[in-house]
Amino acid sequence: xxxxxxxxxxxxxxxxxxxxxxxxxxxxxxxxxxxxxxxxxxxxxxxxxxxxxxxxxxxxxxxxxxxxxxxxxxxxxxxxxxxxxxxxxxxxxxxxxxxxxxxxxxxxxxxxxxxxxxxxxxxxxxxxxxxxxxxxxxxxxxxxxxxxxxxxxxxxxxxxxxxxxxxxxxxxxxxxxxxxxxxxxxxxxxxxxxxxxxxxxxxxxxxxxxxxxxxxxxxxxxxxxxxxxxxxxxxxxxxxxxxxxxxxxxxxxxxxxxxxxxxxxxxxxxxxxxxxxxxxxxxxxxxxxxxxxxxxxxxxxxxxxxxxxxxxxxxxxxxxxxxxxxxxxxxxxxxxxxxxx
Amino acid sequence: xxxxxxxxxxxxxxxxxxxxxxxxxxxxxxxxxxxxxxxxxxxxxxxxxxxxxxxxxxxxxxxxxxxxxxxxxxxxxxxxxxxxxxxxxxxxxxxxxxxxxxxxxxxxxxxxxxxxxxxxxxxxxxxxxxxxxxxxxxxxxxxxxxxxxxxxxxxxxxxxxxxxxxxxxxxxxxxxxxxxxxxxxxxxxxxxxxxxxxxxxxxxxxxxxxxxxxxxxxxxxxxxxxxxxxxxxxxxxxxxxxxxxxxxxxxxxxxxxxxxxxxxxxxxxxxxxxxxxxxxxxxxxxxxxxxxxx
Numbered sequence: 001x002x003x004x005x006x007x008x009x010x011x012x013x014x015x016x017x018x019x020x021x022x023x024x025x026x027x028x029x030x031x032x033x034x035x036x037x038x039x040x041x042x043x044x045x046x047x048x049x050x051x052x053x054x055x056x057x058x059x060x061x062x063x064x065x066x067x068x069x070x071x072x073x074x075x076x077x078x079x080x081x082x083x084x085x086x087x088x089x090x091x092x093x094x095x096x097x098x099x100x101x102x103x104x105x106x107x108x109x110x111x112x113x114x115x116x117x118x119x120x121x122x123x124x125x126x127x128x129x130x131x132x133x134x135x136x137x138x139x140x141x142x143x144x145x146x147x148x149x150x151x152x153x154x155x156x157x158x159x160x161x162x163x164x165x166x167x168x169x170x171x172x173x174x175x176x177x178x179x180x181x182x183x184x185x186x187x188x189x190x191x192x193x194x195x196x197x198x199x200x201x202x203x204x205x206x207x208x209x210x211x212x213x214x215x216x217x218x219x220x221x222x223x224x225x226x227x228x229x230x231x232x233x234x235x236x237x238x239x240x241x242x243x244x245x246x247x248x249x250x251x252x253x254x255x256x257x258x259x260x261x262x263x264x265x266x267x268x269x270x271x272x273x274x275x276x277x278x279x280x281x282x283x284x285x286x287x288x289x290x291x292x293x294x295x296x297x298x299x300x301x302x303x304x305x306x307x308x309x310x311x312x313x314x315x316x317x318x319x320x321x322x323x324x325x326x327x328x329x330x331x332x333x334x335x336x337x338x339x340x341x
Numbered sequence: 342x343x344x345x346x347x348x349x350x351x352x353x354x355x356x357x358x359x360x361x362x363x364x365x366x367x368x369x370x371x372x373x374x375x376x377x378x379x380x381x382x383x384x385x386x387x388x389x390x391x392x393x394x395x396x397x398x399x400x401x402x403x404x405x406x407x408x409x410x411x412x413x414x415x416x417x418x419x420x421x422x423x424x425x426x427x428x429x430x431x432x433x434x435x436x437x438x439x440x441x442x443x444x445x446x447x448x449x450x451x452x453x454x455x456x457x458x459x460x461x462x463x464x465x466x467x468x469x470x471x472x473x474x475x476x477x478x479x480x481x482x483x484x485x486x487x488x489x490x491x492x493x494x495x496x497x498x499x500x501x502x503x504x505x506x507x508x509x510x511x512x513x514x515x516x517x518x519x520x521x522x523x524x525x526x527x528x529x530x531x532x533x534x535x536x537x538x539x540x541x542x543x544x545x546x547x548x549x550x551x552x553x554x555x556x557x558x559x560x561x562x563x564x565x566x567x568x569x570x571x572x573x574x575x576x577x578x579x580x581x582x583x584x585x586x587x588x589x590x591x592x593x594x595x596x597x598x599x600x601x602x603x604x605x606x607x608x609x610x611x612x613x614x615x616x617x618x619x620x621x622x623x624x625x626x627x628x629x630x631x632x633x634x635x
Binding site for chain 2: 133139272309310315316
């Protein structure tokens with residue numbers, strides 16, 4: 001009954017991402033003009049952390065965290081603000097990775113174009129899958145996106161250009177805009193950080209725009225939104241495509257960072273992982289996905305040599321989060337501080 | 342003799358494999374449908390519990406010396422009880438929340454269960470021999486039919502029809518269907534709905550374990566045997582219409598056959614054909630072939 005405080009008495013079912021996102025809406029209402037100060041502070045802390053961290057922590061590890069953080073932010077856009085749980089988001093991460101790797105390695109495109117191409121492929125797939133699935137809701141939506149993702153997984157497994165089990169290896173990082181040599185670790189680190197911040201701000205802007213308000217209205221009371229003249233399907237589809245695009249941006253960047261596009265990124269376990277990151281960090285919070293991604297990537301890093309234990313620990317975190325920790329790290333923090341984060 | 346350049350032997354061979362796969366699709370999607378109907382939860386742990394069914398059969402043989410026929414009875418009971426414990430201790434606490442939390446919880450369970458078994462037994466399969474009574478096979482003239490495979494098909498059809506009969510034609514089934522429609526009203530009539538929910542989950546899970554025991558001699562006992570299968574079964578459930586009993590059985594067998602056909606005529610698509618069908622069905626009938634529109 002820990003949700004009783006913020007749950008509407010008349011609506012006994014708590015929607016995924018509901019209570020915390022409501023707090024965001026209330027906070028924004030008191031400060032409509034600009035960004036609330038505590039969010040600016042939190043943003044500053046996050047940027048400072050990622051600027052200083054590579055000089056003390058292994059940069060490749062941080063870049064992995066950044067890519068997953070962007071991926072989780074993209075996913076959070078859907079679950080936190082539209083209330084749709086996509087269980088096939090790995091498709092966008094993975095397919096963008098393949099597209100970028102193929103463009104950079106086989107076509108010899110410069111990295112900026114390869115990333116744009118990969119992101120565009122993810123956006124196109126998002127439009128296609130979104131158009132087919134967006135009318136369904138709840139469990140149906142989760143189930144159907146999962147099945148589509150599995151379809152694309154098998155396509156990637158069998159298609160010639162993906163290299164099957166081997167994936168696309170030794171992808172050249174190239175020179176960004178013909179100036180920045182991405183083979184240098186710190187250069188690609190800060191490029192990755194810039195891409196992450198760009199994606200993060202796009203997601204933030206989308207949530208805190210009139211478009212985002214309509215999404216929340218649709219999530220809270222769809223018939224009323226319809227009666228006000230909004231077409232929920234259009235808004236949901238747009239949010240889905242935006243989420244797919246940002247996930248694709250994460251996948252494209254990841255392919256260049258690791259110089260590899262492989263089946264792991266399209267497999268449904270990856271879709272499960274992004275759910276876990278977002279859940280652990282806090283569904284419907286601005287900074288939750290970033291925290292969740294950091295925690296989970298760190299955990300995997302230390303558990304990697306223990307093999308199957310990674311899966312066991314992930315599963316256990318899932319169970320614990322769902323049973324007792326549904327607000328997630330940032331959600332709990334926001335509750336204690338009484339400020340939306 | 343050939344049909345469209347495919348030898349008849351190969352065609353029937355693939356159709357038999359399709360029918361076998363169809364049996365497992367039907368049993369698993371039946372369990373999912375029964376659970377979904379009453380609990381409104383997609384049981385993501387279904388694949389892991391199917392795998393556990395096979396492992397329990399292996400354990401019974403290894404440590405208790407109990408063979409296939411004992412396993413066929415005991416494994417569903419043991420796994421079913423585990424399901425009941427999961428429902429009583431954890432799933433129950435999520436009913437007042439969004440149903441997606443149930444999905445996430447069972448997903449977590451699937452990861453834990455699969456992880457533990459993979460940690461203990463690796464990713465390679467452990468052979469499980471079929472019962473002595475069912476070795477050998479029949480020569481039907483146009484093909485060779487192994488006895489065990491015939492048994493799997495006949496037995497799973499019987500189980501599916503039995504389940505259908507209980508739910509659609511008996512008093513207990515009437516309670517169940519009523520509770521699916523309106524649990525509050527059924528409770529008002531003095532029927533213990535929470536206990537019914539618990540038993541239903543246990544039953545659905547037991548069906549998965551039963552499928553696991555049936556599968557053990559064919560596919561070997563493997564910690565990952567349910568991991569990818571369950572996603573195909575999800576697609577089957579979506580095509581059949583979620584919560585529809587007959588729908589999931591008919592769709593299960595049909596899609597198994599379709600997959601078999603595809604393997605003969607266009608092998609590259611055999612993994613994806615079910616998902617393509619799902620996309621097509623969704624465009625025409627979003628509630629599935631046998632589902633009622635909400």
